[in-house]
Amino acid sequence: MTSVRVINPGMYTTIQDLGRTGYQQYGMPVSGSMDHFAHRVANLLVGNAQNEAVIEMTIMGGTYAFDEDLFIAITGADMNPKLNGKNQIGMWRSVSVKKGDRVTFGAAKKGCRSYLAVAGGFDLPLVLGSKSTYVRGRFGGLEGRILNKDDLIRVKEKKQDNQNLNGRFIPAGDIPEYEKAVNLRVLLGPQENYFTRKGIADFFSFPYKVSKEFDRMGYRLEGKKVEHESSADIISDGIVKGAVQIPGHGNPIIMLADCQTTGGYTKIAHVINTDLWKVAQLKTGDTIRFEAIDISDAHEIFRKREQKILEMIEGFSHKRLKDDKDFKLNINSQSFEVKINEVSSLK
């Protein structure tokens, strides 16, 4: 039985797929990975369905041991992944690990969340159609909780097509940059008429800092207070991820994967789906600027991202990475260690 053993869980590590659809009307949050793009790409690199569950690490990654030869892929924030404490592991590419290998992660250099996918996916029960962990509700994932030391996560038995997975990679130009200051594109509303003209202008003119309170449920921001016309409260209605709520205190809260399904605060805007990964990779002190776009632009951006994913899949059948080669270079009596990934074209 192939499995991944948790040697050290890291700071806040959970199993997530793309979320639990269909139960929001009963008050069940959707959950799912915070950065869908990195998650989907990790799965593609190891030949999984895009929705397969992966390990989501936050800020500080863990250590994982493998008891069989297996392909894995690491995407998202760079937590300095290493094989058996020594060699750097390449990200955004398929990696072959051997029986007994350990993969270790450190602190995120840039970004906040890292994803580890294993070929075949995790053999975990579906709870209401999903393997996503909802920690507050204590269900999904592995026993409804964050990963602990000594957990064994079973991997689905699947005949590995090594030839097919070997050397899969994402071209450098398609790997997202995790910046400390981001622009988030939003659609205004639906409660924009609860704010003064000044309030709306301020929201789009000033930068907002990520406060100390940020988690899978939402990110509380600090900055120029957004002024309400009179009331900050509405008759409770539905909340979806990306919603930017402004309670009476005037500071925005961006609702994310584990957000409650209903709420009674005014929502000034919604971050477009295609920009949510940017939020997922922010930490305390990082800054956000909001920019309004209209729905047809938002859908065009959405289509382009889906197109990009298709091109990546297409790319796997044309180009592969060959084995890394290490070189030592001496330039003006300074020495450099250089790793070169040769790309081969498949005919």
Place this chain on the structure above:
Amino acid sequence: MENYFQIKPVGDCAIAIEFKNEISEEINNNVAALKSSIENAQIEGVLECIPTYRSITICYNPMLISFDELKDGIEKFMNESGSSNETEARVYIIPVCYGGEYGPDLTNVASANNLRHQEVIEIHSSVDYRIYMLGFTPGFPYLGGMSDSIATPRLKQPRTKIIAGSVGIAGKQTGIYPIDSPGGWQIIGRTPLKLFDINREIPILLEAGNYIRFQAIDEEKYREIEKEVKEANYICETESITRGGV
């Protein structure tokens, strides 16, 4: 009938249909009716609905359906159905053991309203409460219809843990805690039923648009039902009624 509504984008993957901005059974009936028409239509690209007091949020996949197509489709529904048809609704009978260790704040509620314990229980269990929506935590019902004569402010010092099944009063609202959680409601009783049980085939007991009636039971009956619930032998009693008609 007046059937005012607005359709608005809620980000790029959801749309909201908002009825009149007030809490009333009539408007909530429109929400329930529209929700079932949307679900019955099985529109490609529509993922799920969140019905609330006076609005529905519909999540969709923009690769499969555009905002305009969805908006046109919903407008057509609204014009065709008028959503004033009479529909069947259920009343869930919720057994509650009032007072004592199950309802430590029954005394507060009684003294705040100059009533005897028994009077509070009779008032609380004499009404069919509308389930306007579910949300907040899995399976939490937002109920309407409680008598003002037992309204009581929240506890000044919230409890760190309220046991699942606890029935409480907060101001003019009454509700049931589906999972153990902190809270400041005046707890007047507890039901042995599980509003939320992830191991059950249908984890959520209640459905929005229907009703709840509390039925007073004694401790012995509480234990009996609790045992049946544990063994998955208890079926929540329901009554059929007609709602909505104009």
